[in-house]
Each structure stands twice: as structure tokens, then as C-alpha cells.
Amino acid sequence: MNELPQSLPCLLLPLQSGGLIIPNANVVEVALAGQLSSAISSPFILGMMDWRQAQIPVMSFEGLLAGRMPNNLALRQVAILRGLHHPGQLPYYGLALAAVPQVVHIGADDLLQVEGDAPTACHSRVGLGGATLMVPDCAVIEQRLLDAFSPAEALE
Numbered sequence: 341m342n343e344l345p346q347s348l349p350c351l352l353l354p355l356q357s358g359g360l361i362i363p364n365a366n367v368v369e370v371a372l373a374g375q376l377s378s379a380i381s382s383p384f385i386l387g388m389m390d391w392r393q394a395q396i397p398v399m400s401f402e403g404l405l406a407g408r409m410p411n412n413l414a415l416r417q418v419a420i421l422r423g424l425h426h427p428g429q430l431p432y433y434g435l436a437l438a439a440v441p442q443v444v445h446i447g448a449d450d451l452l453q454v455e456g457d458a459p460t461a462c463h464s465r466v467g468l469g470g471a472t473l474m475v476p477d478c479a480v481i482e483q484r485l486l487d488a489f490s491p492a493e494a495l496e
Contacts, residue, residue, distance in 0.1 A: 347445035352473065353419055354439040356402055356410055361446075361466065361473045366421055368432060370441055373398070373415040382488045383408045389434055391420060397485055398434035401476070404484060405459050414438065425479045426486060433485055444468070 349364040376387030376398060384403030388395045398418055402410040417437040423430035452467035459465075461484065463475040 347447045347450075350444050350446050351419070352442040352444055352468075353435065353437055354441065356413065356438045359471070359473050360401065360435075360476050361444075361468065362421075362476060364443065366424070366478070367441075368420040368422055370437070371418050371420055371434075373418050373436070376415075380488065385485070385488055386413075386415065386436060389418065391432065391434070394432070396420070396432045396434055397430075397488075398436060399481075399485060400436050401461070401481075404461050404481065417441070421478070423482055425482050429486055430482050433482070 350361050351364055351367050353360040353362060353367075371391065374389055374391075376389055377395075378385075378387030380387065380397075382403075383406075384400050386398045386400055386403075386409075389398045398415075400409060400413060402413070413436065415436050417440060418434040419437055419441060420432055420434055423432055446468070450468060454465040454467050454472055456465065459474065461477050461480045463477040465472055465474055467473075
């Protein structure tokens with residue numbers, strides 16, 4: 341009989357202020373930010389990036405939370421995430437990172453629930469090793485990305 345794993349490999353995705361924690365399986369790769377093309381007027385979409393012969397939207401999580409693009413956003417790395425809830429319309433999307441992500445293995449007792457309301461687009465806030473991190477709500481993020489595009493601007 342197969343034994344269940346004792347930990348879940350996750351990535352800590354650093355933002356300008358704080359960070360996200362997400363299961364490693366949701367992240368396809370971390371890429372260097374390339375040239376972005378943008379004709380999108382959005383408070384959180386930075387533009388479209390060529391990735392594996394496709395155009396994917398690249399977003400700022402901070403912009404999504406604040407409703408405006410953050411000041412001094414240095415775009416160096418992009419986490420390429422799988423579209424989980426609308427894979428036909430949004431198979432992949434990019435998330436701007438402030439630094440290189442860190443792989444962590446999280447056991448059942450490693451995370452602590454942080455009291456208080458989680459920000460919009462966050463499932464919850466958790467404590468890990470003295471840091472407070474956000475668990476993203478991918479359904480909300482993906483819907484906001486889809487809502488930002490008109491029907492004429494279909495994502496391929």
C-alpha cells in the first residue's frame with residue numbers, strides 16, 4: 341500500500357509587499373520576464389507575453405488587490421500558472437514576481453491560520469515560519485483576468 345506524502349511541495353512567490361504560497365503543481369515554470377505587448381487598459385494586467393508560442397496575460401497581484409498598478413514594479417521574473425477554472429479560455433497566465441521564488445515543503449502542522457479577513461482574490465492568509473503569506477483564490481483571479489478582456493480580445 342502506498343503511503344501518503346508527509347509534505348506538499350509549494351512555492352513561495354515573492355511580491356513587492358509580502359508573498360503568496362501556492363502548490364508547486366500549479367506553477368508550470370518561472371520565466372524571465374520578456375517584452376510585453378499591451379493594448380489593455382487595466383489596473384492589474386501588465387500586458388501580454390510570448391510564452392511557448394502563445395500569448396499569455398501577465399498580471400500584478402498587487403494591482404489586483406489595490407485596484408491600481410503599484411509604483412516601481414520591477415518585472416524580472418514571471419510565474420507561469422495553469423488556468424484551473426477556465427482552461428479552454430485561459431490555459432495559462434503570468435504573475436509578476438518581485439524576486440526568485442523559493443521551494444518549501446509544507447507539512448500538516450507547518451501552516452497557521454491568520455485571523456481576520458483575507459483580501460479580495462485571496463482564499464486565506466497563513467503564517468509560515470514567522471511570515472504572513474496569502475493563499476490566492478485562483479477562481480477569482482482567473483475570472484478577473486477573463487473579465488478584463490472583451491469578447492473581441494479572446495485569449496489563445
